[in-house]
Amino acid sequence: MDSGERYRSGSDRPLTGSLEECRREFNELFGETKDLRLEELQIGQKQAMLCYLLTITDAQLLTQRVLQPIGQLPSDQSVAGTDELEMLCARMLGGSAHIIIQTNQDAVQKMLEGYSVIFIEGVGAAVAVFTEGGGQRGIQEPTTQTIVKGPKDGFVEDLRTNLSLLRKRIRNHKLRIETFTIGTDTGTNVCLVYMKSIANEGIVDEARKRLSDIHTNAIFETGNIEEFIADKTLTPFPTVYSTERPDAVSAHLVSGKAAILVDGTPFAITLPTVFNDFMVAPEDYYQSFLMGSFLRFIRYLSFMFALMLPSLYVSVITYHHELIPTPLLISVIAQREGVPFPAVVEAFLMEVTFEILREAGVRMPRAVGGTISIVGGLVIGQAAVEAGIISNTMVIVVALTAISSFVAPYYIFSISSRLLRFGLIVLGGVFGLYGVFLGLMVMVGHLCSLRSFGVPYLAPIAPFILKDQKDIFFRLPVWASKLRPQMLKPAGAVKQQESESPSPPPMYPSEGKSKRKGDPS
Amino acid sequence: MSVVTGMAIDAGEIKKYKLTVEVINSPELNQKKGGTAAPAIVYWREGDTIAELAQKMNTGMTRELIFSHMRLLVISLDVAREGLFDFFDYMERSREVRNDFEIVLARKSSAADVLQITYPVQKVPSMKLNTQMQTLKEEWGGDPDIRLEDMVISLMSPGREPIMSIVRIRGSSEQGKSTGNMEKVSPDAFVFVDGLGVFREDKYVGSLPVEDIPYVLLADNKLKQTVISAACKEGVKEKFTVDLKETGAKIKMSVKNDIPQIELSVEVEGQLDGTECPDDLSKKNIYQSYESRIETVLAQRLKSVIERVQSKYGSDIFGFGEEMNRQHHSYFKKVKGRWNVLFSKAAVSVKVNAKLRRAGLVTNTFKAVQKKEG
Numbered sequence: 001m002d003s004g005e006r007y008r009s010g011s012d013r014p015l016t017g018s019l020e021e022c023r024r025e026f027n028e029l030f031g032e033t034k035d036l037r038l039e040e041l042q043i044g045q046k047q048a049m050l051c052y053l054l055t056i057t058d059a060q061l062l063t064q065r066v067l068q069p070i071g072q073l074p075s076d077q078s079v080a081g082t083d084e085l086e087m088l089c090a091r092m093l094g095g096s097a098h099i100i101i102q103t104n105q106d107a108v109q110k111m112l113e114g115y116s117v118i119f120i121e122g123v124g125a126a127v128a129v130f131t132e133g134g135g136q137r138g139i140q141e142p143t144t145q146t147i148v149k150g151p152k153d154g155f156v157e158d159l160r161t162n163l164s165l166l167r168k169r170i171r172n173h174k175l176r177i178e179t180f181t182i183g184t185d186t187g188t189n190v191c192l193v194y195m196k197s198i199a200n201e202g203i204v205d206e207a208r209k210r211l212s213d214i215h216t217n218a219i220f221e222t223g224n225i226e227e228f229i230a231d232k233t234l235t236p237f238p239t240v241y242s243t244e245r246p247d248a249v250s251a252h253l254v255s256g257k258a259a260i261l262v263d264g265t266p267f268a269i270t271l272p273t274v275f276n277d278f279m280v281a282p283e284d285y286y287q288s289f290l291m292g293s294f295l296r297f298i299r300y301l302s303f304m305f306a307l308m309l310p311s312l313y314v315s316v317i318t319y320h321h322e323l324i325p326t327p328l329l330i331s332v333i334a335q336r337e338g339v340p341f342p343a344v345v346e347a348f349l350m351e352v353t354f355e356i357l358r359e360a361g362v363r364m365p366r367a368v369g370g371t372i373s374i375v376g377g378l379v380i381g382q383a384a385v386e387a388g389i390i391s392n393t394m395v396i397v398v399a400l401t402a403i404s405s406f407v408a409p410y411y412i413f414s415i416s417s418r419l420l421r422f423g424l425i426v427l428g429g430v431f432g433l434y435g436v437f438l439g440l441m442v443m444v445g446h447l448c449s450l451r452s453f454g455v456p457y458l459a460p461i462a463p464f465i466l467k468d469q470k471d472i473f474f475r476l477p478v479w480a481s482k483l484r485p486q487m488l489k490p491a492g493a494v495k496q497q498e499s500e501s502p503s504p505p506p507m508y509p510s511e512g513k514s515k516r517k518g519d520p521s
Numbered sequence: 522m523s524v525v526t527g528m529a530i531d532a533g534e535i536k537k538y539k540l541t542v543e544v545i546n547s548p549e550l551n552q553k554k555g556g557t558a559a560p561a562i563v564y565w566r567e568g569d570t571i572a573e574l575a576q577k578m579n580t581g582m583t584r585e586l587i588f589s590h591m592r593l594l595v596i597s598l599d600v601a602r603e604g605l606f607d608f609f610d611y612m613e614r615s616r617e618v619r620n621d622f623e624i625v626l627a628r629k630s631s632a633a634d635v636l637q638i639t640y641p642v643q644k645v646p647s648m649k650l651n652t653q654m655q656t657l658k659e660e661w662g663g664d665p666d667i668r669l670e671d672m673v674i675s676l677m678s679p680g681r682e683p684i685m686s687i688v689r690i691r692g693s694s695e696q697g698k699s700t701g702n703m704e705k706v707s708p709d710a711f712v713f714v715d716g717l718g719v720f721r722e723d724k725y726v727g728s729l730p731v732e733d734i735p736y737v738l739l740a741d742n743k744l745k746q747t748v749i750s751a752a753c754k755e756g757v758k759e760k761f762t763v764d765l766k767e768t769g770a771k772i773k774m775s776v777k778n779d780i781p782q783i784e785l786s787v788e789v790e791g792q793l794d795g796t797e798c799p800d801d802l803s804k805k806n807i808y809q810s811y812e813s814r815i816e817t818v819l820a821q822r823l824k825s826v827i828e829r830v831q832s833k834y835g836s837d838i839f840g841f842g843e844e845m846n847r848q849h850h851s852y853f854k855k856v857k858g859r860w861n862v863l864f865s866k867a868a869v870s871v872k873v874n875a876k877l878r879r880a881g882l883v884t885n886t887f888k889a890v891q892k893k894e895g
Contacts, residue, residue, distance in 0.1 A: 321522070322589035322619065326648070329524060329590060334551035 012105045017122045019049045025104055026051060043070055043120055044077030051107070052116035058133020065096040065129050066116055082125040089127050097130035112187060136161070142244040142266075144411050147283040155244045159189055159263035165246040166193060170253060174198060178208065182225075185217040190225065193249075194258040198484070198492045203272060203453050207258050221265045229260075229271075231451055236416040239452040241273040243410070248282045256490030272453035274487065276461070276472050279303070281409035284475050292475040298407065300473070305404035306417040310347045311428035311436045313397045317343040319432035335391040344429025346390050350398040351422065353380055358402075459487035477501060523584040526561065527647025528575075529595040529632035530608065533567035538600070538608070540574040541565040541633035544582065545645050559700055560644030563637055571608035572615075588617040593647035594624045595632040595688070601718065601725035605683075606676070609723075612669055620669035623651045626687045626718045626725065630694055638690055638697035638710045650712055654686065662735035662747040663714055679857040680842020682720050684737070687728055689715040721836040721861065729826070736826045740785060740839045742770040748794065751818040754810070759797035763815055763877065765789045774845045776852055781867040783841055785823065789815070792879040799888035808877050815875040823871045835865035 015022075023038055030036045035055040041048040050066065069092040079085055086100055099115075101107050102125055107117045114132025139161065142154030155162045163177060178192045192211060194204050210229040219225060222242055230239045243249060244266045249259045252270040259270045279299045284292035316323050317332065324332065339346060357376040364372060380398070384390045401421070405414040420443060427435030450457035460468035470481040479499040484490045527543040543563045550560060564581040568574040578586055594612075596605070612618050627635045636646050643649035658664040664686050675683040690710050696702060697710020717729040717737060729737065735747040750762045767790035775782045793802070793811070800807045830838060842860045846853040856863055 321524070321587050322617070326524075326526075326590045326592065330545060330547055330550050331552075333522065333524060334547035334549075337548045337551075 012103045014102050015104060015107075015119070015124050015126060017120070017124050019047060019119055019121050022049060022051075022104065022107075022119050026108075029108060041070060041118070043118075044073060044075065044079055046079055046123075047121040049119045050116060051111060051119070052131065053111055053114075056114045056134045057116060057131050061131040061133060062116055065093065065131055066118065069093060079120050079123060081123060085120065085123050085125055085127065093127070093129060099128050101126050101128055109187075113189075132160075139165070145243060145245050145248070145281075145409065147281065147286070150283050150286040151245075151247045153246060155246060155261075155266040155268060157264050157266055159191060159261055162246070162261050162266070162268065163191060163193070166250055166253070166259075169246060169250040170195070175253070180211050182211070182214050183217055183219045184215075186219060188219040189263040190219065191261045192258060193253065193261060195253050195256070198254065198490055199256045199258055200489045200491055203455075203488070204258050206453050207260070207271060211260070219262060222260060222262050222267045222269045225260055225262060226269055231453075233450060235446065235450060236419045237275070237447065237450065237457070238278070238410075238412055238416075239273055239450060239457065240269045240271045241277050241410065242267045242269040242412065244268070245282055251282065251285070254484075256484050256488040256492075272455040272488065273457075274452065274455060274459050275447060275457055278408060278410045278413040285478065289475050289477045293473070296473060296475065299409065302404035302407035303417060306401055306407075306414060307420055308424060308436065308440070309397055309401045309404070310351060310421060311424035311439075312433070313394070314343045314347045314425055315428035315432040315436055318429060332391070332393050335393055338388050339391050340389070342429070343394075344425060346394050347397070347425050347429075348422075350380070350384075350390055350394055351401075351425065354398055354402055355418070455487055460485070522587050523582060524590050525586050525588050526590060526645050527593040527595065527636045527650075528591060529565075529597070529627070529636045530571065530600050531597045531632045532599040532603070536567040537569045538571055538574065539565055539567045539633070540571055540578075541636055542575075542578050542582075542586065543636045543645070543647055544584075544586065550644065557700055557704070560639065560703075561636075561646060563633070565633055570611070572611040575611070575615075588615065589619055591618060591622045591647075592651040593636075594622055595627050595635045595647075596624065596685075597627050597632040598718075598725060600632075601626055601685075601720075603724070605672070605720075605723040609669070609673060609676070613673060618669075622669065623654050624667050624669065624672060624685055625650070625654070626685050628687045628689045628715055628728075630690045634690060634694045634698070635688055635712055638694065638712050639700060639702045640708065640712075641703045641705075644703065646712070650688065653712075654714070657714060659745060662738050662744045663731060665717065665734065665738060665743070675840075676723055678840075678843060679860055680837065680844070680846050680853065681840040682836040682838045682861070683723070684720065684838045685718040686714055686734075687716040687718050688712050719830065719834045719836055719838055721834065726834050726836060729830070733826045733829075736823050737830075737838065739768055739770055739787060740772075740823060740827060742772075744768045744770075749791075749815060749819060751811075751814045753796070753798035753800060753814070757798070761796035761798060761811060761814075762794040763791040763811070764794045765791040767791070772841065772844045774841065774848045776849060777868075779863075781841070781845060781863050783827075783867050783869045784872070785827075785869065786872040786874070787819065787823065788874045788876075789819065790876045790878055791815075793877060793881060796886055796888075799886065799892045801889045801893070802880055802885045812875045812877050815877070816873040819875065820871040820873045823873075824869060827869050827871075831865045831867065831869075835861050837861055837864040841867070 026036065026038060035053050037052050037054050039050040041050050052062065073092065079088055089098055089100065099110065101110060101117070107126055107128065110128040111117055114130065115128035116131045117126050117128045119126045136158045137156045139153050139156055141152045153165060155165065167175065172195070174196045176194055176196050180190045180192065181187050182190050190211065192207055207229070214225070214228045216224070216228065226240050226242065241252070249268050249270055253259055257270045257272065259268050261268045279296055281295070284295060321329055341349070357372060357380070361372050381395060385392055385395060405417055408414045424436055424439050427439045431438070447458050448462055456463060459465060460472060465486050467483055467486045470476040479496070479501050482496055482499060483493050484495045486493065523544040524547070525542050525544050529541040531539040531541070533539040541563055543561050545561050546559055549556065549558050562582070564578060566574055566577060566580060568577065575588065613620070635650070638646055640646065640649040643652055654664045658666050665684050667685055672683055675681045689712070690697065691713055692708070692710035694710050697708065702708045702710060714731055716731050717734050718725055719727050719729060735744055738744040746764065746766050746768065748762060748764050750760045753759050753761055769788045771786045773784040773786070775784070827839065830836065837860060841864060842853065842857070
């Protein structure tokens with residue numbers, strides 16, 4: 001399924017069978033590029049030409065799949081026409097991915113995808129054998145979404161490896177993978193993955209349509225795709241979920257979502273996405289449901305902290321002193337004594353400093369990593385307080401805010417609270433709590449208006465869906481939720497019909513004194 | 522900004538009022554940087570209305586004053602005699618002033634002086650006094666815990682008259698105002714609770730001694746806990762002391778020949794705190810006799826307090842009128858204009874049911890053991 005406008009390079013006339021013509025055309029197309037290999041071969045009685053790009057070809061595969069089988073052919077093997085070629089390929093290349101191509105144009109594309117193409121003198125077709133190689137990283141633990149208990153593998157930059165990670169998790173014929181080639185300059189392979197008859201057809205169609213509609217020159221990361229396919233809304237909240245964990249993607253797939261994987265990046269995106277998805281870590285499901293539920297509560301709390309704490313502090317200190325218990329107020333005032341700025345300026349100063357430190361920490365070369373913590377810790381934590389520029393309480397507030405913003409299981413989600421925080425600080429400084437809550441109301445209104453592929457962003461809370469509440473604020477035991485998320489309107493709604501946790505057996509089951517409910521009699 | 526923790530209202534020399542505010546010197550209260558400088562700053566000004574004066578305090582003070590953390594309001598007896606209505610409206614109306622501060626009367630000194638007596642532990646005078654009153658209420662029932670709202674309710678209610686704790690300065694109030702007071706083991710001046718002010722309408726009419734406060738509270742069913750001592754037997758000098766942990770009072774009102782009948786039935790439950798008598802505490806009948814001793818003494822004291830208030834002040838500080846209003850509404854409606862007169866004539870009967878539940882760590886007193894073993 002080609003997006004269409006790429007490679008109008010090479011002629012789309014059927015192959016004539018002239019090796020000279022091919023050679024000329026390839027040399028013209030690829031020019032002086034060093035990694036183009038056009039090698040002469042002898043197949044039976046015929047002259048043949050093996051074409052491949054050295055840089056993306058695995059020499060071992062090439063030998064195994066192409067050169068060895070050809071070498072084993074009897075010397076009187078005749079390859080006269082297309083039919084005979086097909087038969088030969090079926091015999092010779094059985095088990096290796098190969099494809100018969102008819103035009104030069106296809107040959108070029110296959111070569112760019114890592115195939116080796118064999119032309120045979122006088123045959124109006126060629127055969128492309130998959131021999132892709134080239135450098136790739138091994139499967140490693142994901143770096144952005146770490147967990148304690150659970151699978152430790154993460155996606156890599158290679159699309160095939162990533163797909164295999166999914167296939168190995170979901171051994172089900174319903175798993176469908178559709179390929180798109182996007183980017184007129186890069187021709188990147190993009191895969192749409194979903195579970196047939198589980199995912200909602202409408203959502204998959206929409207994703208397919210949006211992917212086909214992408215007209216761009218280059219795709220390097222799912223982030224590029226994300227901006228093309230996300231609904232056209234100005235929002236700080238992400239409307240697709242991007243992750244480098246295959247277990248998270250698999251879980252999303254079986255719950256009725258679709259995933260998009262891009263060659264060249266370890267990040268996959270899943271869609272549609274709702275607000276609550278960002279409060280869920282895969283680990284929630286790998287440990288006790290009590291702990292899982294507790295951690296969700298902590299995450300919502302931290303999200304609120306990260307969003308509101310500085311603005312609440314500013315507005316209470318500036319306007320609503322009566323809300324603070326007297327001893328605390330006294331100690332806060334005592335600390336603020338001598339601080340030259342109003343609380344709102346102080347908060348801004350600290351938050352901006354923190355954002356600078358954070359950005360520096362991310363961008364800085366690893367080797368100088370230690371510097372930032374020393375300088376940052378000293379500058380923010382100690383020197384600023386001792387110099388009387390900011391108060392101790394402000395440091396506590398900013399530190400708690402910062403720590404809270406790192407709790408989000410999905411790192412990118414914290415950008416929303418990071419951005420909105422500044423707006424709320426200004427509102428708090430100008431209008432007090434009144435302003436902060438006005439801001440929050442606008443934010444909630446905005447959240448209500450968001451859609452991700454047609455699914456309301458705040459579902460299943462607004463609109464309220466009772467059946468989905470088993471896995472939102474609390475994670476009930478796995479056996480308790482019998483349906484897939486109804487907010488996604490899945491084609492197959494039932495997840496597990498008759499699931500129940502076992503009641504305890506009699507103390508010594510072998511003696512069989514008492515019968516449990518549901519035991520076969 | 523400056524946090525106002527206390528206010529004192531005295532009668533002015535030229536104008537009607539003299540308002541004193543106490544603001545905290547917050548750096549001084551910082552645990553790390555705090556030193557020996559004054560923990561609070563006091564400034565006064567005279568004027569005709571408290572509302573106006575509260576806004577004028579920056580004539581002498583630097584920062585914006587925050588009244589929302591006010592902990593104490595001290596009123597001098599002179600002002601209390603004149604009436605409280607005039608400035609309580611401001612207190613209630615003001616957005617900033619909360620209604621949960623302690624209100625006390627100052628006896629034998631100006632109200633402003635009370636705001637200035639320092640104390641080594643809780644350095645800010647009004648916060649010290651606030652905590653002191655709270656603890657006193659919890660531990661012994663020595664403070665009626667009157668807040669602005671209670672004051673306003675009792676000022677408005679025809680069946681209840683206001684009360685207020687009275688504080689006094691012991692020692693030299695001049696020396697008590699210096700930070701040197703905080704450096705001494707025995708401070709030069711102390712602010713202590715000295716009694717209960719009785720009001721009629723909004724005017725101060727007299728006081729009760731501090732010993733009576735728990736009984737006033739008990740009659741009003743507001744007592745948390747207190748302690749009581751009684752002679753072990755009729756006519757014996759040795760006493761035993763009981764901690765009354767649970768207290769409750771029920772009031773039954775009735776009218777006979779236009780004379781209100783007040784039947785107060787009190788239930789108390791306590792534990793033995795100490796005894797001077799060699800009674801054998803392992804015997805049930807000793808407990809029973811102690812219980813009946815408590816009943817007698819408690820009933821006596823309750824009755825005496827109520828009767829004293831009846832005869833001396835004729836002011837229903839116990840809220841019996843409210844009870845009458847609840848139980849005999851139509852009757853009370855007729856007499857509410859002259860309730861205080863009826864109250865002073867009312868017949869009071871007190872019934873006490875005391876239970877002695879526990880006796881601390883030891884069962885028997887060593888005196889009893891000594892006596893048994895000869």
